[in-house]
Amino acid sequence: MAISTLIGASIKRREDPELITGTGGFVDDLPQTGLVHMYVVRSTEPHARILGIDTARARQADGVLAVFTGKELASEFQSPLPVTVSFVPEKKYPPHYPIATDRVRYVGEPVAIVLAQSRAAAEDAAERLDIRYESLPPVVDMEKAIAPGAPVLHDELGSNLAYDVKRAGGDIEAAFRDADVRISQRIRQQRLIPVAVEPRGVVADYKPFANALTVWSSTQIPHFVKVWLAVILGIPESQVRVVAPDVGGGFGSKIRVYPEEVLAALASRKLGRRVKWIEDRSENMKATHHGRAQIWDVEVAARKDGTVLGVRATQYLDLGAYCSQFGTFQAIALLLIQGPYKLQAWDGRGIGVYTNKTPTDAYRGAGRPEATYIIERVMDLVAQATGVDPAAVRRKNFIRQEEQPFTSLMGLTYDSGDYSTTLDKALEMVSYQQLRKEQAEKRKQGKHVGIGLSTYLEICGLGPSVATTAAAGIGFWGMAVLNLHFTGKATLVIGSSPHGQGHETPFAQIVAETLGLPLEDIDVVHGDTAIGPMGMDTYGSRSASVDGTAVYLSAVKVREKARKIAAHLLEAAEEDVVYENGKAYVKGSPTKAVTIQEITGAAFQPHRLPAGMEGGLDETTFFNPPNFVWPFGAHIAVVEIDDETGRVQIQRYVAVDDCGTRLNPLIVDGQIHGGIAQGIGQALFEDGVYGEDGQLKTGTLVDYLIPTASDLPMFETESLVTPSPTNPLGVKGIGEAGTIASTAAVMNAVADALSPFGVKDIDMPASPQKLWHLMHKNGGSKR
Amino acid sequence: MRHRVAMTINGTQYEHEVEPRTLLVYYIREQAGLTGTHIGCDTSSCGACTVEMDGHSVKSCTVFAVQADGAQITTIEGLAVGSQLHPLQQAFWDEHGLQCGYCTPGMIMAAKQLLERNPKPTEQEIRLGIEGNLCRCTGYQNIVKAIETAARTMAAQAGKEVKAPAAVS
Amino acid sequence: MIPASFDYIAVKTVPEAVAELAKHGDESKLLAGGHSLIPLMKLRLSTPSFVVDIGRVKDLNYIRRTDGHIAFGALTTHHDIEFSDLVKEQLPLLASAASQIGDPQVRNRGTMGGAAAHADPSGDYPTCLLTLDAEFDVVGPNGRRVIKASDFFVGTFTSALQPDEVLTEIRVPAPPAGTRGTYLKFSRRSQDWAIVAVAAQATVKDRKFQEIRIGLTSMGGTPLRASAVEAALRGKSADADTIRKAAEKAAEGTDPPQDLNGSPDYRRHLATVLTRRALEQLTAGR
Known part of the structure; x- marks a missing residue:
């Protein structure tokens, strides 16, 4: 590539002016007329048979247009909700329909819908439904769920076991045979609730005489929603349009085709009216999927010098009541445990379990934070057991630069990177040796300081079409259409569907840089399936490396065609024409140039084009990357724990990330900040807790604690750049890295602080009461 | 029973019949048609619905419209003067103080109150001043920076306004 | 979520409010700032038929x-x-x-x-x-x-x-001149309810606790006084040792609840820690 001026520039986001003035358009903000409001009546029972639903009183309530039970709607669905392969083709799963008919399996499962003239009227009427349940025993605990004699959620499966699979590489027996040190540890990944600040929402408008459906949805995946609404409701795909307007955060929670999207569309079809559903927060807490929810049993074989030889682990994954669309995606952790380290062997077992809880699916990182958490905890457990410093343990085990591209035990090919570089930088930033001395001093004074390292390696950029077929059942790619207008302005349609990331700005930067167009002349369009071909939408830190590359390649194609037209206009040979900064000229005669605007004008006048050339300047690219991209980095947390209250205070948080070329560092840093905060949320605050009765105990934002401004420190961020060889821009991904790294960094610091108490591992979140109990279970004495 | 309420929102008088249970946030969004004020929870936790009512920031999901009868309300739409952004809006843009933007209107309204009461807040005072507003995207880092930046801009502007008459006379 | 329907009565005077409450009895609720009532109404945990708003009564804000x-x-x-x-x-x-x-x-x-x-x-x-x-x-x-x-x-x-x-x-x-007071609140995040909080007010004269008041939040079904601590300090020397010993009694006679954020044991412990810290704060430099 030419030397960049725009790619890599911290340009403020073009998305912002509307959002900071309150003139943005989230689903609930869109001007709509003639709306009917839908209220979804949800199961209050975790596990029960529906004996009957009496809707008579509700139907008679003021302002009510219709009430439908699941039974009344069942015949309308031509397919259940989609379930993808997600790394576990072996799994057994039941068909999952958008609404329950005769049995409910989690609190929050839809059982009926009420349609009324106002939202208030719909809520009032919902209270008048008489639903009779016959309670069944709830299955809450994963291990009890797969024990003999447990009540079974899905009779047709015979048990609550969705799968029990092995994912292994190398000689694990040899690794344990050769080990000096063997460690066993149970490590939990608590259930998390994503809490995008905008809850979900849908407006559906079905036009009966055209058999055409338009849906506005707060989704990460408008293109997939379009396909599946067509399939489930039996409407030709060409007649379905899905729009993702401004979307208020997703973090994976808006990555699937949801029951309410189908129900609103169906209600619109039944009533011939435009139907709106907006999710309440307390509804969101149980109706939108959860994440993580895993137990890991880990065994480690290591040498006394800190070399980790092998890891054997079982991941129990709580799928909740149904297998969600990407419900087993978190099993990707079984392929990634190795991280940036040279293990001799990995022996993984994955067990998926159905329980009477909200289904789980992708949440920021989806399997990668878990894999990182396990291997990073392993590194610290080995350090603790061998007495080797945690930084030294990591160095000893790192894959070296000269071993790249490295093939992992699971057959994945890492793209590039010297993993010691980010660690060195982070250690330097915290003055590591000095810090360890201070820690020792403070320990003498009775203060509990902990230092936690997390040297992560991430896989992202979904992705190579063949490989993603194993992940999602279909091959992925990047897509961009660049269309130059008569006056030289440009419209860029992208296949990604941002929901806060800010794709418009860096993608415009790529085009501006490549074509020499002014930034403001490039309009970026996304999230509307009526415009442009199928896109693959946004998740898994894929957009910059895959769709961003498609943007770049489209711009290159436009540039090359422009050069051909310029050669014709300049009456020169094509190979003599230079294109730079939006102008084309014959080599050596820069003053006699034609501008891109002049070229575009010519492109729409066939008589000014070379013979045989098609008119117009628009190019579409489908980019199928040859590999994933593999960002990496080192994060260090320094914490102090108040031994009287158990409260953790994060004193410093240092992050050094290498995500390849940074298209717009302002945006990259923002992604890192937010990611770190979410990972800290898991480490210290968040916990989706169910009672033994199957009721969600943390069902509001009063009980489910997401971090506030006063709970977080300033993060110190630095970056290194190892361009990815996978794409011409050298871009990796950064949307999830912060979350992938930070949970382990903080928990390693907490465990380090408490190591004088004989503590090896702490279940997250590290709440004050939990730490206090750990510190004082021996009457406050340190071992 | 419906009640007639009248209030001034961003300098414009609005008057409607409402059910007493109508929350101020719904009145602002649905009757006045100002949809910049958002709803992010139902427990007064998230602050997305923050507006200014008679000079005080309030969570408009926890006020009935009938309680605001006769009030002066300012929402996010009332901050910019023509195309001139309020210093807080400008700073949120300049410092990348938002990502998805859903919490942003409420966050800016809370920050406005904070700076009115404390024009030169420390980092910790800023963090406590926005403790009633949840953001899931930014980790708050650039929000804190934006508020610091806005405080400087506003102090400089106030300085100019104070000095200006002296310079003229 | 939208509250259930109700009739709204805005009163101008206290007697009017009393009359309305008397008329509607249990079906009515008094509304002031609304920050306890409205959240309950939105979740429909409270569904009064009549809401009597005293927010516009003059002379109740001073x-x-x-x-x-x-x-x-x-x-x-x-x-x-x-x-x-x-x-x-x-x-x-x-x-x-x-x-x-x-x-x-x-x-x-x-x-x-x-x-x-x-x-x-x-x-x-x-x-x-x-x-x-x-x-x-x-x-x-x-x-x-x-x-x-x-x-x-x-x-x-x-x-x-x-x-x-x-x-x-x-x-x-109004306490005597020179009285100090503080409220130490321990919660997961600053916007949260207290897991435990301690209210303390002390008048220290000649390095002695002339007057001492300690109260506890979230240590039982009602707010409580830490009477044993007060008794152990009243008239006693305001020194570190006395304070530490007295604070140990903070949880005496309490019946703290169990919830996600705190076991009774943890709360009892926090009560003693917060009481000691509050007293240290109030006596610092005296």
């Missing part, structure tokens, strides 16, 4: 010095108390507590009368008012009566207020 007391109109907001010079000087405990309730927006709307009447055992004001021996002016169909704080907080979310009574004023005895 902080003033009366003979020997600081008097608060029931509609005084947390914010006004947090920033009142009179309160900061005379009753720093209350200013400290007010500054830690909810968040700034909540403090702008929530009222002292509303918070007291709500009688939440994890609320901040009830503990402070109990600790300070406040008295409550209450107006009902039979006129005015005064309830002492020790009689006011009857049970969990239950005060001595009758359904047809309106709380109009809260009076707190």
Whole structure:
């Protein structure tokens, strides 16, 4: 590539002016007329048979247009909700329909819908439904769920076991045979609730005489929603349009085709009216999927010098009541445990379990934070057991630069990177040796300081079409259409569907840089399936490396065609024409140039084009990357724990990330900040807790604690750049890295602080009461 | 029973019949048609619905419209003067103080109150001043920076306004 | 979520409010700032048929010095108390507590009368008012009566207020000059309810506790006084050792709840730690 001026520039986001003035358009903000409001009546029972639903009183309530039970709607669905392969083709799963008919399996499962003239009227009427349940025993605990004699959620499966699979590489027996040190540890990944600040929402408008459906949805995946609404409701795909307007955060929670999207569309079809559903927060807490929810049993074989030889682990994954669309995606952790380290062997077992809880699916990182958490905890457990410093343990085990591209035990090919570089930088930033001395001093004074390292390696950029077929059942790619207008302005349609990331700005930067167009002349369009071909939408830190590359390649194609037209206009040979900064000229005669605007004008006048050339300047690219991209980095947390209250205070948080070329560092840093905060949320605050009765105990934002401004420190961020060889821009991904790294960094610091108490591992979140109990279970004495 | 309420929102008088249970946030969004004020929870936790009512920031999901009868309300739409952004809006843009933007209107309204009461807040005072507003995207880092930046801009502007008459006379 | 339908009655005077409450009995609820009631109504955990709004009653929003007391109109907001010079000087405990309730927006709307009447055992004001021996002016169909704080907080979310009574004023005895006070609140995040909080007010003279008041939040079904600590300190030397020993008694006679954020054991422990820290703070430099 030419030397960049725009790619890599911290340009403020073009998305912002509307959002900071309150003139943005989230689903609930869109001007709509003639709306009917839908209220979804949800199961209050975790596990029960529906004996009957009496809707008579509700139907008679003021302002009510219709009430439908699941039974009344069942015949309308031509397919259940989609379930993808997600790394576990072996799994057994039941068909999952958008609404329950005769049995409910989690609190929050839809059982009926009420349609009324106002939202208030719909809520009032919902209270008048008489639903009779016959309670069944709830299955809450994963291990009890797969024990003999447990009540079974899905009779047709015979048990609550969705799968029990092995994912292994190398000689694990040899690794344990050769080990000096063997460690066993149970490590939990608590259930998390994503809490995008905008809850979900849908407006559906079905036009009966055209058999055409338009849906506005707060989704990460408008293109997939379009396909599946067509399939489930039996409407030709060409007649379905899905729009993702401004979307208020997703973090994976808006990555699937949801029951309410189908129900609103169906209600619109039944009533011939435009139907709106907006999710309440307390509804969101149980109706939108959860994440993580895993137990890991880990065994480690290591040498006394800190070399980790092998890891054997079982991941129990709580799928909740149904297998969600990407419900087993978190099993990707079984392929990634190795991280940036040279293990001799990995022996993984994955067990998926159905329980009477909200289904789980992708949440920021989806399997990668878990894999990182396990291997990073392993590194610290080995350090603790061998007495080797945690930084030294990591160095000893790192894959070296000269071993790249490295093939992992699971057959994945890492793209590039010297993993010691980010660690060195982070250690330097915290003055590591000095810090360890201070820690020792403070320990003498009775203060509990902990230092936690997390040297992560991430896989992202979904992705190579063949490989993603194993992940999602279909091959992925990047897509961009660049269309130059008569006056030289440009419209860029992208296949990604941002929901806060800010794709418009860096993608415009790529085009501006490549074509020499002014930034403001490039309009970026996304999230509307009526415009442009199928896109693959946004998740898994894929957009910059895959769709961003498609943007770049489209711009290159436009540039090359422009050069051909310029050669014709300049009456020169094509190979003599230079294109730079939006102008084309014959080599050596820069003053006699034609501008891109002049070229575009010519492109729409066939008589000014070379013979045989098609008119117009628009190019579409489908980019199928040859590999994933593999960002990496080192994060260090320094914490102090108040031994009287158990409260953790994060004193410093240092992050050094290498995500390849940074298209717009302002945006990259923002992604890192937010990611770190979410990972800290898991480490210290968040916990989706169910009672033994199957009721969600943390069902509001009063009980489910997401971090506030006063709970977080300033993060110190630095970056290194190892361009990815996978794409011409050298871009990796950064949307999830912060979350992938930070949970382990903080928990390693907490465990380090408490190591004088004989503590090896702490279940997250590290709440004050939990730490206090750990510190004082021996009457406050340190071992 | 419906009640007639009248209030001034961003300098414009609005008057409607409402059910007493109508929350101020719904009145602002649905009757006045100002949809910049958002709803992010139902427990007064998230602050997305923050507006200014008679000079005080309030969570408009926890006020009935009938309680605001006769009030002066300012929402996010009332901050910019023509195309001139309020210093807080400008700073949120300049410092990348938002990502998805859903919490942003409420966050800016809370920050406005904070700076009115404390024009030169420390980092910790800023963090406590926005403790009633949840953001899931930014980790708050650039929000804190934006508020610091806005405080400087506003102090400089106030300085100019104070000095200006002296310079003229 | 939208509250269930109700009739709204805005009153201009306290007698009007009393008359409306008397008329509608249990079906009515009094609305002040609304920050206890409206969240419950939105979740439809409270569904009154009539809401009587006293928010526009004049002369219920004041902080003033009366003979020997600081008097608060029931509609005084947390914010006004947090920033009142009179309160900061005379009753720093209350200013400290007010500054830690909810968040700034909540403090702008929530009222002292509303918070007291709500009688939440994890609320901040009830503990402070109990600790300070406040008295409550209450107006009902039979006129005015005064309830002492020790009689006011009857049970969990239950005060001595009758359904047809309106709380109009809260009076707190003005302490002697040089009295210090503080409210130490321990919660997961600053906007959260207290896991445990300690209200403390001390008058120290000649390095002795002349007067000492300690109260506990979220240590039982009602706000509590740490009487054993008070007894162990009253008239005693304000030294570190005495304080530490006395603070150990903070959880005596309490029955703390169990919830996600704290076991009874943990709460008992926190009570002793926070009590000691509060006392250390109040005696620092004395």
